[in-house]
Amino acid sequence: xxxxxxxxxxxxxxxxxxxxxxxxxxxxxxxxxxxxxxxxxxxxxxxxxxxxxxxxxxxxxxxxxxxxxxxxxxxxxxxxxxxxxxxxxxxxxxxxxxxxxxxxxxxxxxxxxxxxxxxxxxxxxxxxxxxxxxxxxxxxxxxxxxxxxxxxxxxxxxxxxxxxxxxxxxxxxxxxxxxxxxxxxxxxxxxxxxxxxxxxxxxxxxxxxxxxxxxxxxxxxxxxxxxxxxxxxxxxxxxxxxxxxxxxxxxxxxxxxxxxxxxxxxxxxxxxxxxxxxxxxxxxxxxxxxxxxxxxxxxxxxxxxxxxxxxxxxxxxxxxxxxxxxxxxxxxxxxxxxxxxxxxxxxxxxxxxxxxxxxxxx
Amino acid sequence: xxxxxxxxxxxxxxxxxxxxxxxxxxxxxxxxxxxxxxxxxxxxxxxxxxxxxxxxxxxxxxxxxxxxxxxxxxxxxxxxxxxxxxxxxxxxxxxxxxxxxxxxxxxxxxxxxxxxxxxxxxxxxxxxxxxxxxxxxxxxxxxxxxxxxxxxxxxxxxxxxxxxxxxxxxxxxxxxxxxxxxxxxxxxxxxxxxxxxxxxxxxxxxxxxxxxxxxxxxxxxxxxxxxxxxxxxxxxxxxxxxxxxxxxxxxxxxxxxxxxxxxxxxxxxxxxxxxxxxxxxxxxxxxxxxxxxxxxxxxxxxxxxxxxxxxxxxxxxxxxxxxxxxxxxxxxxxxxxxxxxxxxxxxxxxxxxxxxxxxxxxxxxxxxxxxxxxxxxxxxxxxxxxxxxxxxxxxxxxxxxxxxxxxxxxxxxxxxxxxxxxxxxxxxxxxxxxxxxxxxxxxxxxxxxxxxxxxxxxxxxx
Numbered sequence: 001x002x003x004x005x006x007x008x009x010x011x012x013x014x015x016x017x018x019x020x021x022x023x024x025x026x027x028x029x030x031x032x033x034x035x036x037x038x039x040x041x042x043x044x045x046x047x048x049x050x051x052x053x054x055x056x057x058x059x060x061x062x063x064x065x066x067x068x069x070x071x072x073x074x075x076x077x078x079x080x081x082x083x084x085x086x087x088x089x090x091x092x093x094x095x096x097x098x099x100x101x102x103x104x105x106x107x108x109x110x111x112x113x114x115x116x117x118x119x120x121x122x123x124x125x126x127x128x129x130x131x132x133x134x135x136x137x138x139x140x141x142x143x144x145x146x147x148x149x150x151x152x153x154x155x156x157x158x159x160x161x162x163x164x165x166x167x168x169x170x171x172x173x174x175x176x177x178x179x180x181x182x183x184x185x186x187x188x189x190x191x192x193x194x195x196x197x198x199x200x201x202x203x204x205x206x207x208x209x210x211x212x213x214x215x216x217x218x219x220x221x222x223x224x225x226x227x228x229x230x231x232x233x234x235x236x237x238x239x240x241x242x243x244x245x246x247x248x249x250x251x252x253x254x255x256x257x258x259x260x261x262x263x264x265x266x267x268x269x270x271x272x273x274x275x276x277x278x279x280x281x282x283x284x285x286x287x288x289x290x291x292x293x294x295x296x297x298x299x300x301x302x303x304x305x306x307x308x309x310x311x312x313x314x315x316x317x318x319x320x321x322x323x324x325x326x327x328x329x330x331x332x333x334x335x336x337x338x339x340x341x342x343x344x345x346x347x348x349x350x351x352x353x354x355x356x357x358x359x360x361x362x
Numbered sequence: 363x364x365x366x367x368x369x370x371x372x373x374x375x376x377x378x379x380x381x382x383x384x385x386x387x388x389x390x391x392x393x394x395x396x397x398x399x400x401x402x403x404x405x406x407x408x409x410x411x412x413x414x415x416x417x418x419x420x421x422x423x424x425x426x427x428x429x430x431x432x433x434x435x436x437x438x439x440x441x442x443x444x445x446x447x448x449x450x451x452x453x454x455x456x457x458x459x460x461x462x463x464x465x466x467x468x469x470x471x472x473x474x475x476x477x478x479x480x481x482x483x484x485x486x487x488x489x490x491x492x493x494x495x496x497x498x499x500x501x502x503x504x505x506x507x508x509x510x511x512x513x514x515x516x517x518x519x520x521x522x523x524x525x526x527x528x529x530x531x532x533x534x535x536x537x538x539x540x541x542x543x544x545x546x547x548x549x550x551x552x553x554x555x556x557x558x559x560x561x562x563x564x565x566x567x568x569x570x571x572x573x574x575x576x577x578x579x580x581x582x583x584x585x586x587x588x589x590x591x592x593x594x595x596x597x598x599x600x601x602x603x604x605x606x607x608x609x610x611x612x613x614x615x616x617x618x619x620x621x622x623x624x625x626x627x628x629x630x631x632x633x634x635x636x637x638x639x640x641x642x643x644x645x646x647x648x649x650x651x652x653x654x655x656x657x658x659x660x661x662x663x664x665x666x667x668x669x670x671x672x673x674x675x676x677x678x679x680x681x682x683x684x685x686x687x688x689x690x691x692x693x694x695x696x697x698x699x700x701x702x703x704x705x706x707x708x709x710x711x712x713x714x715x716x717x718x719x720x721x722x723x724x725x726x727x728x729x730x731x732x733x734x735x736x737x738x739x740x741x742x743x744x745x746x747x748x749x750x751x752x753x754x755x756x757x758x759x760x761x762x763x764x765x766x767x768x769x770x771x772x773x774x775x776x777x778x779x780x781x782x783x784x785x786x787x788x789x790x791x792x793x794x795x796x797x798x799x800x801x802x803x804x805x806x807x808x809x810x811x812x813x814x815x816x817x818x819x820x821x822x823x824x
Contacts, residue, residue: 028806
């Protein structure tokens, strides 16, 4: 039997040697993973990093950025937004950094990253994520994208939200285990090799054609005319259920029950994000776009004193809930996007004017 | 729970620590048995009963065969074991296939029939553990093995989790003696096993899973792919299935090794084979030797006339194909190999050493071509694919970048390198103080290349 190289004997030697082996392996793994992670910029980890890369490179060309999910991406047309503000005498150059399917924790990370990298150029960041729900949807499971937003701070936040969920302990524990798994995968750079390689060889820059396209639409892309089967199918199902959509909107508007507990927590998280943006330089504006009429009421107290614009209110903005201006139950059509953009610009006028006034006073 | 998943690492860490923490050998075995059942229940707890049933049937059959005086009684118990095991396998895996194929045949004769299909879920690993238990009763019947009188040992032999769901197919003659002797942790080749696990992980998660995303669309729509893409996809699939299955086997052998048990070699650089006969000495060795010892040789092997040998080969490989799945694609794949083996017995040029390079190239080409029906969804798709290899006007799918040939050649090259160097012995010689951080660094350098979306092991379905 091999002799023990450690100053202990017998069974304890094996245990101690094994422990040292594991610790040394883990330490080396963590160190190498950390070094590797430092070689690839974070923006390569976002799902639509072309537009983020463009924005970071041309941040000086823009004053205002919209960040959030597809309701932002498919609903706000920067060129029309800027033109409407110009009619009000405000000169703003905006960019749409909404990303399809972007969850709130992912948006949170994107906003913080954007402010850190380009906050000194920007005057305003409009943040419009969905709920800060810790649940993992089926299409998100095991994906690179879900892994990407599980930084240490985001994982801590999502674990906190998981703990507060009104679910049996076993389900919360399972959800927490999944989030921890994503965190570990992220820390291990799981699946990042190809992106890292592209980053190392410097081939991640946008082509001229890509730059031109992004610049032309300032990040916006409507849903009309897209041929993705999933999108086409959503449209078809919405057309078949237009009446049901209208009834649901009416029901939601009639309830006017205020915020449920999980939504209150989401709102609180969103307010904290807004405050973080403000401390980074730009002024935050919180935004809930037109959905199905759930978010009709937001008090100034709930908004933490931050500007909060809610368009998810069928009684105030009935046109945004007109099925003719909808692509599906969650998104506006291209024509609907124009209407929403104009309403948003109008609502932003006093907010931006106040910001300018405050800046002038300084 | 796949070996390449984080939760398996957590599961194994607990199993490993408790296993070696227990002093008594019998407790260790019971712990491993419990862990194995828990591992299988993680897949689908409903099928645990099948494993327990198979275990009980063969444990009792083995004892009765050994104790039974007359040959008739012994044969009866053997037949009972074969019937029970193959009956369960047939019910879950082949019932629908044969019933539906029969109905199609009758309909082709103009007879309308209504078929009672069961649509049962295929229990994971059923083909593997059924063959293991069968080998036990057959070996006891033949007098090559003494029946075990320890039900826990036998249950662990059947359910040992490293090889439970996708092999290697372990013989009782190899495994039961290992259960009799206590193993000391100090004798476990930890560095070699850890290295083998990492090699398996790289094959599975970094190579096979990434290739899957490339070849799946081509095999799904071969008519839409150009000729060059079809050739590349065919070869990439050859790499994928090798890396997937041999990677799993490497990990299984490594995990068993870390627990102090030896599993048989399952792959021996199969694409270096100089003939199809040689290929089957190197590919899925535990299955090919099972068929050789328990079917081919009892049928007469190559001891009879040439025609009888061909017939035996054809039958064995037909069943080998059918073992892989209840589909005409697998049957065709098996028959193709059977025919190639028969042809190699009568074509003298295949034995000339001067043509070794051409022989090797031809072998690889034939094996790759045979993968097409194996992987295709239907025989029609396979035919479209094979026709497209000579001329395909398909333009619907984007072409696979020719750079992927580098991966094919790289894996081929590694095949020859790995065949000639004893990497594992080398790893065991490295001082632990150097090996541990080097291993951690290697893991950290490997994980970025692992595919993000887990792909189940291809052989799980068999």
